[in-house]
Amino acid sequence: MNEMMVRVLQTIGFDVGFRCGRGQYLFDREGERYLDLLSGFGVFGIGRNHPALRQALGAVLESDLPNLVQMDVSVLAGLLAERLLRYAPYLDKVFFTNSGTEAVEAALKFARSATGRPGVVHCDHAFHGLTYGALSLNGDEIFRDGFGPLIPGCVQIPFDDLAALDRALSKRDVAAFIVEPIQGKGVNIPNDLYLRGAQALCRKYGTLFIADEVQTGLGRTGKFLAIEHWGVEPDMVLLAKALSGGHAPVGAVLARKAIFEKVFNRMDRAVVHGSTFAKNDLAMAAGLATLDVIESEGLVRNAEQKGARLLAAFEAMAERHELVKTVRGKGLMIGVEFGAPRSLALKASWALLESVSVGLFCQLITIPLFKEHKILSQVAGHASHTVKLLPALVITDADCDWIERAFDAAIADSHRVPGAVWSLGKTLADHALKTRAAR
Template identity: 50%
Template sequence: MTTVEPAAGTEEFDLGRLLAERGAERYELHARHLNHQLPRMLHTIGFDKVYERAEGAYFWDADGDDYLDMLAGFGVMGLGRHHPVVRKALHDVLDARLADLTRFDCQPLPGLLAEKLLTHSPHLDRVFFGNSGTEAVETALKFARYATGRPRVLYCDHAFHGLTTGSLSVNGEPGFRDGFAPLLPDTAVPLGDLDSLARELKKGDVAALVVEPIQGKGVHEAPPGYLRAAQELLHRHRALLIVDEVQTGLGRTGDFYAYQHEDGVEPDLVCVAKALSGGYVPVGATLGREWIFKKVYSSMDRVLVHSASFGSNAQAMAAGLAVLSVMENEQIVAGARATGSLLKSRLAALVDKYELLSDVRGRGLMIGIEFGRPKSLKLRSRWTMLQAARKGLFAQMVVVPLLQRHRILTQVSGDHLEVIKLIPPLVIGEREVDRFVEAFTAVMDDAHGGGGLMWDFGKTLVKQAVANR
């Protein structure tokens, strides 16, 4: 096998040296060349950390201090960072030098990954591989509209399904949609409201309902029985059920898919992404029924009617196969169920102790912690001040000390929401539960005790919110 030598007078690319020489410029480079508001926001809330390395559920900074990750890259790092099995699979596939992406052959890895993925939803038959969750949703929208011959897709209030134009059309958060109209002819219905769903279906132009079994924004679970009843309604009107498992799938909620917590639910299309990547190579998948795929790809003339240039690439497929292998061999789903139950019960026990804490909800390792209006006069006046400036500031006041004082990374679960969402790597255990609960308890003690530092930071957030109006 021949190798190509670098031309005389040129140097080989050295990534390590480049990072050593210029890694310290990371925030400046981002501000200059990328989204300039991101470094500004991170600096304002004190999240402008410099993480040097990561492993499993932890980051480390230059001083060697560890940080517990309760965010998992918005759910991408289901197995934590740099899982050795996934890492090895990627080395192996690169070393294999496969004839990848020729476009006019059938490589083995996509078929093998599809076969393995479909074993977890045996009522489905085929898979389309793209590069992200939003592509998985776009695929489902296109397939549903073509298969039914109808234009309209229903979605739920406060849903999040992606930010490309099609997926944005079924996004229930106005803040993401504002300024990007016109979008697709789609309509929102309240999560759990079967009467609203029935009214829309009677109009006869609905292709599908797309729904998250547990909404990422606010961590709101579909009411018991809703998915099955919605499925029956949809099928009665010859419409399809699309379930978005981009964040809730692959063990996150303590079952392989979140829709499987409810008996009798068999979606027509299922969207998967995030954790299937192993945190390395972007990958999305749309699983569907045979008749839908056969209708879309109805002839050889339509063989490329829906495709993706990098879809089914060897690195993504190898990562997905390795992820599913690890999930099976390390019993990741059962672990997420047990650890999630422990974490949720420990946090729920604090609701009666702290008047600012109103609810703990979720399934498995997808947990929402909601804050609410306190009863005592002193705390109520401070709460009112924050709410008047901008809803969601108290949750931000909790997230910041969790990182700055306790080195735990979390997130506020959506704009203007007083909810923290916990979606840690599924590999965490009792040690990480103890660390989080102890830190969260300390932050709550500080807030209820009138801790100066925390409420002083609240004043900073209020000033920032007022300035941005």
């Protein structure tokens, strides 16, 4: 196991030994209840251990189904494919994978095969996974460092920049442009014209348009797919994370029929791409049960309503607290960004932390949230000044009360210099300096 991860948890005091998870809550070894705003990086859209999901998985185990025959066509996979395509009626086919990064890998292969082109364009600050193809599209150097050379033909451009995309596609050698409708690393939201413009440019230059909805899909942003906010119809949509229900990993590539027909174009090419466990019965049943819960419990609507409430609350906090630079998000994908203050005492303390490690200030928010308010949260990416909220879509008004009280208290405490929060900051800074010296 990863000893460095253990050290991280011990350093920031997150090593409480979680023993139980129900819905949006976690319980540690002492029985203390925490509100989980990470939800497994978006996996637990319907919450942990949902009874409907557990019942569905139990039924599969009790049914003696002929799982993974391989020389067969899975009925459960067909049913899940049909259900998913109802949410994207402009697409025709589904290819199942075991994860989001595998969905990205499949989409890259499909795009190159369908277009005969080598190039792939992605955005800075993007995160599409950590296997080699997906890593080659990663906009954060810390994930790429030490693992090169990566796959050729991948070009990075600024996010939310149509002129840069136009230049990248104009040579007509790009197979696909892949983009997160809302970037997970930072909760970066494009302007209202960007995705429509990107779609138009892709069609102009014969490039396939891939929407990576691995984190934003299945209701996270108050729409079933985030692209619905902008009315675009990509050539491929990638799903994973929440589709699993948190128990049986599953990913999916939703694509146009024309793409599939160029990949699987002859009987001897029926198996040119696949994955041994991708259509296993537990994963397919988990996906079907997850969709049932989302629909029957109105979770897309709940994400929209609770998200609007929380955004309004955070915007009010930004007006009261100078360290809150901006708030952004859609539905229950929210980023609270902190920035350099105006007052002299705070400015000096902020500068000290930044000189030690960019983004370190956010730990002065997340650690007190965890220790004093029993809320699990984290920053939105490496060297980020944004704390991200990604709770289960089942959260209640009482949970929103909890979130608002806790954040308001933690942020207010961070404005008191000297104070306990800045003493914590000095401890973290000293630790970071010792680590740097040891390296």
